[in-house]
Amino acid sequence: MTAYLKRKGYEGVALTLPVTVSYERYSIHGAHWYVGQAVRALVQGSGLGKAQIDGLTVSSFSLAPDTAVGVTQHLGLSPRWLDHIPTGGASGVMALRRAARAVQCGDAEVVACVAADTNHVDSFRHTLGAFSDFARDASYPYGAGGPNSMFAFITAHYMQKYGARREDFGRIAVAQRANALANPNALFKTPLSLEQYMAARPVAAPIHLFDCVMPCAGAEAFLVMTPERARDLGLPHVLLRGAIERHNAFSDDPVMVRGGWAQDRDELYAQAAIKPADIDVLQTYDDYPVIVMMQFEDLGFCAKGEGPDFVRSHDLTHAGDFPQNTSGGQLSCGQAGAAGGFIGMTETIRQLTGQAGARAVADARYGLVGGFGMVTYDRCLCTGAAILEAAA
Amino acid sequence: MSAPGRSQARIPQRAAQGSPIMPPLVKPPRKNPILRTPQINLPPGARGRVALGLTAAAAEGRFVLQVCKECGATQYPPREACYQCLSPTLHWQEQSGAGELLAETTLAHSNDLYFRERLPWRLGMVRLDAGPSVMVHLHGEVGAASSRVRVGVRLDRAGQAVLIGFPEKGSEHMADDPMLREMASDPKFRKVLVTDGKSPVGQAVVRALAKAGAELIWVGQAEPWKQPEGFAELAALPQVTVVDLDVRDERSVQELAALIGAKVDIVVNTAELHRSAGIAGRRGTDVAREEMEVNYLGLLRLAQAFGPVLKARSADGAAHATAWVNLLSIYALSNYPAEGTFSASKAAALSLAQCLRAEMRGAGIRVVNVFPGPIDDEWNQNLPPPKLAPQAVASAIVKALQGGVEDVYPGDIAQDWLARWRDNPKVLERELAAGGQ
Secondary structure: OOOOOOOOOOOOOEEEEEEEEEEEOOOOOOHHHHHHHHHHHHHHHHOOOHHHOOEEEEEOOOOOOOOHHHHHHHHOOOOOEEEEOOOHHHHHHHHHHHHHHHHHHOOOOOEEEEEEEOOOOOHHHHHHHOOOHHHHHHHOOOOOOOHHHHHHHHHHHHHHHHOOOHHHHHHHHHHHHHHHOOOOOOOOOOOOOHHHHHHOOEEEOOEEHHHOOOEOEEEEEEEEEOHHHHHHOOOOEEEEEEEEEEEOOOOOOOOOOOOOHHHHHHHHHHHHOOOHHHOOEEEOOOOOHHHHHHHHHHOOOOOOOOHHHHHHOOOOOOOOOOOEOOOOHHHHHOEOHHHHHOHHHHHHHHHHOOOOHHHOOOOOOEEEEEEEEEEOOOOEEEEEEEEEEEOO | OOOOOHHHHOOOOOOOOOOOOOOOOOOOOOOOOOOOOOOOOOOOOOOOOOOHHHHHHHOOOOOEEEEEOOOOOEEOOOOOOOOOOOOOOEEEEEOOOEEEEEEEEEEOOOOOHHHHOOOOEEEEEEEEOOOOEEEEEEOOOOOOOOEEEEEEEEEOOOOOEEEEEEEOOOOOOHHHOHHHHHHOOOOOOOEEEEOOOOOHHHHHHHHHHHHOOOOEEEEEEOOOOOOOOOHHHHHOOOOEEEEEOOOOOHHHHHHHHHHHHHHOOEEEEOOOOOOOOOOOOOOOOHHHHHHHHHHHHHHHHHHHHHHHHHHHOOOOOOOOOOEEEEEOOHHHOOOOHHHHHHHHHHHHHHHHHHHHHHHHHOOOOEEEEEOOOOEOOHHHOOOOOOOEOHHHHHHHHHHHHHHOOOEEOOOHHHHHHHHHHHHOHHHHHHHHHOOOO
């Protein structure tokens, strides 16, 4: 096929000012409150005026009927570039990719990427029932289990096909809990042992309690600008080295065994001119441990089917030989709706700019962030990944 | 979480998940009168307009999926455009349902009240041989993944189509699976009122219900002095209690409802008045009014008297109130001039039955409409065959209850008229005006 236009690289894009608005199990605030506090932290932290934030992306499930448009008036912003990115777990990578192009092309100088959701006592049930056309027609009427049922199928099928055991998934959950203990924002504050993991009550076998994320309220956000701008503002920042996304990949697989990463990862590493072994810290999207394992495979850290062996032979804690979800991830911090799609991005910026405190990975230069979102029927449709590098 | 009466609200759990043979349902214990009668919570009932095509076919017991007319791809979930060639022409086509169970789970938790009260609940992901992967409610006799299954469709308590993974070959008691029993209105261990048990169809229905395991059958009689052949024998059946019921008489209906209404699980309205005449064939409106009194107003009286209490008991233990059956006629779809006034009364009854169905839906009570062609009885004496044996109507009714079907067109004539009516109702009208040819 003739290439009419060569894909351009991601040079000249910096990420800075990782913001986390404290997670709460339940909140009486609306989503706008969380968006507002995230933007406020970005303004205060950057020293920029509100008017200088001329680009905005918003991701949220609980903002309806508003979108990013309503947010501008609510917060008194007047950006010249705006995007609403309703893709949940993939929204962090997707927001970054769009913001990066806007900055590269000069459509915006400073883009605020924000993901925020509230969680009321009954929110989760309402979100599930109205999640998508296909969910309404073909999955919600079957037990109304939401993603638990689908990931039970995906996990059971993966276990049968590749010989994974519950203990293997347990290692992921247990290591992430250890990481979370060094993260003051994590909602889970007590250690988790493998015995406790194994003894947990079933939710939708083989999914048990500690395979599930806890829905909560919260926000994550960061700024995208040129490295020069970040330097002038005196902001610790990282550089974007590569980014991919893919939607509805491998739709012929009868049950999901791989994600779109497997299709695009070569291009991802080629953009950054590095190999998987060069990655110092990895943040996978972790709505369920099986997806973490799939990302190890599909992002090239091991071959397909070797995920179980990989977790048996690596220490996944921040101090280990394969630091993974160093903040504790959603499994141990909580899932603040769409902010769950940003948690890996803010954590990677922190790790690569020396802001990770007690959970810092020593001498980390390259970080990789996975994104995964939107179970509209029988699998997650959106995958994405980005490679970030510490600024020299 | 333990609310008063919760134990009574719970549907009995199957003995073993994925056991090859279903243990037969045992007779449910007597109701504890101290506990509150549990109220129904329906499963999620929202569907898009396209997806209702699945429900429309399921109402007749057919499993259909959309198939692309241009490229032949089978679609699921229901779509507005072909996922392969983007054609907008997707036709609903009958499916064999053969497929492979790829993965399963048993829900121990649900955010939805209906399922919460019925946990644990088994679900599967099946790859149909026709292509798509479908999420199904899984029958207890289906073995562990991966195994061959047959996917079928049922209406759930919300009246919406759901897919079910059945074992390729089920055991004798497979209908006793608690999940499947929820999707149907099996007369087994239930108490049934047959509003007229003296007509040939009424008698056949009583016998068929007794054979299907109904626990108690109240058999209505409007004219106690009439003793048709076989009725004495029928009245002697251990399940049968004969009761006075004249659907033309509001007081008679109310009195019976006061007596037994709170125990009835299924109403089968067989009361029918059938005389042959069009408009010019008979002077006056007396007979036509009598037809309306029985066929239309009779249904209205019964529905007002028995409907509310049926709704109140729609989650009352394992043998909860479950269904209402109307004996209509294929003439309800389009007037058969030779039986013009009878057709009109049945059309009125059909319209009212649709109203009843809508009102019952909120409680998860199924309204089954039966549209037979001419029945082989005294009022069709002069009609040439094929005519439908009363036993055939009765077995169609019982089968509909067991299979959870909503609309039944038993017999060749009914099927033929239905096909013509679906094809073009105006053409059928002309055909019937010309003498039914």
